Amino acid sequence: MGVEKMVCLVSRTGRQFQRYNKGRRQVVGCIPYRFKLSSDGKISDEVEVLVISSQKGHAMMFPKGGWELDESVEEAASRESLEEAGVLGNVEHQLGKWDFLSKSRGTYYEGLMFPMLVTEQLELWPEQHARQRIWMNVVDAREACRDWWMKEALDVLVGRLSSPMIQPKEEKTLSISIETMC
Secondary structure (H helix, E strand, O other): OOOOOOOOOOOOOOOOEEEEEEEEEEEEEEEEEEEEEOOOOOEEEOOOOEEEOOOOOOOEOOEEOOOOOOOHHHHHHHHHHHHHOOEEEEEEOOOOOEEEEEOOOOOOOEEEEEEEEEEEEEEOOOOOOOOEEEEEEEEHHHHHOOHHHHHHHHHHHHHHHHOOEEEHOOOEEEOOHHHHHH
C-alpha cells in the first residue's frame, strides 16, 4: 500500500492578516507553466501556461491572491497556485510588480507575479468546484487573460524563456512543501 500526499482542501479567507504597502493591498500570483511533450514523448521548446476562471466564471486569469503576514512572497505565490489552480512546482525569480485598479473594489492594488515551473497537477484542490483550469499556449492565454498587468507579466515570462542566457533550469528556485501552506 502506497503513501498518498495529503493536501489542505480549504483556502485561506479574510483580509485581516494580509499585507498592505502605502494603503494598497499586496496580491501575489503565479504563471504556472510547463514545456509541452512532443508526440515522441520528448520535452519540446513549446511552453504551455495554466489559466483559471474567476470565481464567478466570467474571466480567465492566472492564480493570484492576498499576501499574508505569516508567509514569504514565494510561499504566497505557491499557496495561491495550489488553492486556485491545484498545481505544485518551483517558484522562480519575480517577473515584476504592477499597480492596478481593482474593478470590483475601485481601489489600487500592488500585484507581484512569479513564474512557476509546474511539477505536479493535483486531482483535488481547494477551489476545484469554483474554478476551471485550462492549459493553453502563450498566444491563446494572452488573448484569454482579462487583466492587462497579467498579460504584461506573461510577456516578461515569454521573453525570459526565449532568452538564450536565462533558462529556468539555471534560475534560483524555491519549492514549498504542502505542509507549510496549511
